[in-house]
Amino acid sequence: MNATLAAAAPTPIRPYAIAAASMDAHTLATLLHLDPDPDPVLHQTAFATRHVREKETLIRAGDECRNLYVVRSGFFRSSYLDRSGSIQGLGFPMTGDTLGADGLATGRHTAEAVALDCSEVVVIPVARLTALSRSHAALATLFYRLISREIVRDQCSLFLLGSLGAEARVAAFLLDLSDRFCALGYSRTMFNLRMTRQDIGNYLGLKIETVSRILSGLAQQGLISVHHRAVEILDPAALRLAVEDAARRTAPRAG
Amino acid sequence: MNATLAAAAPTPIRPYAIAAASMDAHTLATLLHLDPDPDPVLHQTAFATRHVREKETLIRAGDECRNLYVVRSGFFRSSYLDRSGSIQGLGFPMTGDTLGADGLATGRHTAEAVALDCSEVVVIPVARLTALSRSHAALATLFYRLISREIVRDQCSLFLLGSLGAEARVAAFLLDLSDRFCALGYSRTMFNLRMTRQDIGNYLGLKIETVSRILSGLAQQGLISVHHRAVEILDPAALRLAVEDAARRTAPRAG
């Protein structure tokens, strides 16, 4: 049990010791999993990086949009804030994900971003966004993809909330985390949740008790194992099946 | 009964008499409600337009992303298609809205767009997107805003689905339509729904019966009047209150 916990913690594997004060565009493209253009200018273009402490708010809703950020390391929680003060979780950006792209539309951010873990981000000033787009086509393409990716991510979340039941949402959430951790070189099957049950509930449109119950339920079915924030995925195929079955049963189908 | 309809029907010519075969960037910026940059180059840069017949699919999920589109006139339904065939409504783009921005991320569209009405769109080839960003900063800014707006829109929908009950979702949906019609110069209080109850349900994550029941309920409360697809908003303040009350009661609050 304790050994599990120790092994499951993903972050400590890569300390931020080597964190540079800046990052060139080529490395940035790699970080974003966007095939880096061979254009040598990408190596010459550098962006500053910034550290964000745990629980620190990097982007506040209503703030003027000065920068975009790409997560270099760490873990964030992104939320939409209604004028009435209601909150809706939007996602949990981690290494390679983008923050702040919502602010370009009006010049002010509508979503906030809070670090759930000691993190580091690459800072892309909006002014440089247009300036660099002008000077280097490869960078313009990079930026467009980076922003568009946010749309795809949100649309996928919309599918979760609109078409799936509670159990399927939680299952899909775990599988998504699993994939993303794996893509970063961590274990696909064992990891620690960085967010509270409340955060998960805000994101999935479920109450905290429901999240807890469903996690327990999945564990009882033998699909996962949960102890507090340590999760192990025991039967990924069955989890995937749970999501797809729910989609087939409850979601409206095309045709 | 309707002079507009009567006049449009017998004319086999293009219903939009003034419709040009192309549109300059300055006019496009105005269409998008983005303050047009005074840069004279915007007047010299033109984009082709294209007609889309009713029920025609402009963008198919999986298609290669060659163009972005800005709706010049008409009405669309945009949907996300899961691999398993499940469908999730994403929105109902109309004049001034953008289509296809999801495709920039990977080069393939993940969402489809179907015209619910005879429509016309401005075509922005992806190749020109980067080329023009390179030559004109004003256009780059325009494009970034245009794409970012899609993110804001989706995040707002996420709030609807994740935080509001069925009645509030329908109320918010009606108010949104009302605002958008008003912004286009149509009546804020009386309009025809172009989409079926099924389309509304797909978008709001509700079953068709629920949508119907809630519309009837709102009508019985005297907030709206519904007959088939003709909607009249009788008490916008009460509708708005219904949304905000629901947000306060059911949605998790910040703090």
Added chain:
DNA sequence: CGACCGTTTGATCCTTTTCAATCGTCGTGG
């Protein structure tokens, strides 16, 4: 050790879905 915070679990209530039947409208063909 004790208090606090996040989590789990149980019982009950409320909302939404499901299943089923009916209605109304529009378009088609007799």
Added chain:
DNA sequence: CCACGACGATTGAAAAGGATCAAACGGTCG
């Protein structure tokens, strides 16, 4: 011109799924 059939919309009753209220548990930190 009317009858018919198809499709979309409405309405009702029963069932399922989450939410709510309430209580207890388990780690963590002072």
